[in-house]
Amino acid sequence: MARFQFDTVVLEVPDTLLTTSIAEKMATGGYERSEARAAAMRVRPGHRVLELGSGVGYISSLCAQITDPANIVTVEANPEVLGVIRRNLDLNNAAAVTLIHGAVVGRDFAEESVLFRIGRAFWGSSMAEDTASGDAVVEVPALSLCELLATHRPNVVIMDIEGAEQYLFDWKWPRHVRQLIMELHPSKYSSRTVKKMVDCMSQSGLTYDPGCSRGTLLGFRRASGD
Numbered sequence: 001m002a003r004f005q006f007d008t009v010v011l012e013v014p015d016t017l018l019t020t021s022i023a024e025k026m027a028t029g030g031y032e033r034s035e036a037r038a039a040a041m042r043v044r045p046g047h048r049v050l051e052l053g054s055g056v057g058y059i060s061s062l063c064a065q066i067t068d069p070a071n072i073v074t075v076e077a078n079p080e081v082l083g084v085i086r087r088n089l090d091l092n093n094a095a096a097v098t099l100i101h102g103a104v105v106g107r108d109f110a111e112e113s114v115l116f117r118i119g120r121a122f123w124g125s126s127m128a129e130d131t132a133s134g135d136a137v138v139e140v141p142a143l144s145l146c147e148l149l150a151t152h153r154p155n156v157v158i159m160d161i162e163g164a165e166q167y168l169f170d171w172k173w174p175r176h177v178r179q180l181i182m183e184l185h186p187s188k189y190s191s192r193t194v195k196k197m198v199d200c201m202s203q204s205g206l207t208y209d210p211g212c213s214r215g216t217l218l219g220f221r222r223a224s225g226d
Contacts, residue, residue: 002026006036009061011088017056017081032058035160038181038212038219039063043156047071050154052104052145053161053183056081057088063158064094072096073152077103077116077140077161102141104148106167114142149174156181163188169200177204180220181212 002018004011004026011026018026025031032055039059043049047067051060054076063072069089074097076085082101089097103114118136145168149157153176159165160183173180180201186194201207201220209219 004031006031006058006062008065009058010091011056011058011061012091013056013084017084032160034214034217035059035158035181035183036062037214038217039156039158040066041212042179042181042209042219042221043067047155048153049073049156049158050148050152051075052157052159053077054081054085054099055160057085057092057094059158060085060097061088061092061094063156064089064092064097069094069096070098073098073100073148073154075100075102075104075143075148077101078118079138079140080118100143102143104145104161104164104168105142106170107144107146108170109142109144109167111142113139116140146171149177155179159183165197166193169197172200173204173206175205175222177206178222179209180206182218182220184216184218186216 002013002015002023006029036059039062043063043066045067048071049063049067051074054060054074060072060074076082079101085099089095103116105114115137118138155176156179157177158181163185165182166189184194205223206220207223209221212219
């Protein structure tokens with residue numbers, strides 16, 4: 001078990017989940033650095049946070065130092081990291097964070113489960129477009145984003161779901177969402193899809209947030225007066 005310190009957050013990761021690249025980024029503080037910076041900038045005390053793609057629990061642990069851990073819901077599809085996430089939340093006094101197992105889907109997805117590919121590196125796992133890869137493919141619960149938003153009513157949504165974000169921008173998002181912090185995966189879809197996501201946010205009353213955006217990390221804030 002390897003242990004890493006990120007300023008005020010400590011993470012423990014089993015050796016079986018670590019590649020050389022992941023271990024190096026964690027050791028040097030590069031792991032999810034942009035996401036952590038954006039979360040620290042935009043999450044405020046009292047905010048309700050919905051995180052899609054828990055990783056190993058870093059961002060939700062960080063958010064729990066800003067707002068009440070009971071206000072945070074984090075969703076992860078990979079069953080192999082659920083225990084790791086829960087342990088890291090406990091290590092960071094964030095036991096009250098709600099951890100949900102499943103893959104987030106759009107409102108038109110009708111099935112109760114979805115195929116999910118478990119990559120050799122935990123951060124490369126994603127919804128399975130096919131089963132031809134040598135990676136393990138498992139069936140996980142399908143979680144409607146519309147239902148998650150309606151049930152938990154987050155003010156801030158933080159999203160890193162390895163390309164599945166392309167399916168979540170076909171309708172207006174609710175007004176209680178004040179901030180979106182999203183990792184893009186442009187190798188998995190076209191620039192037209194990126195435009196669709198940006199247009200959806202604009203139609204939902206959220207505008208580009210340059211302050212927390214960096215590289216493929218894209219931020220949106222609710223427009224003033226909306």
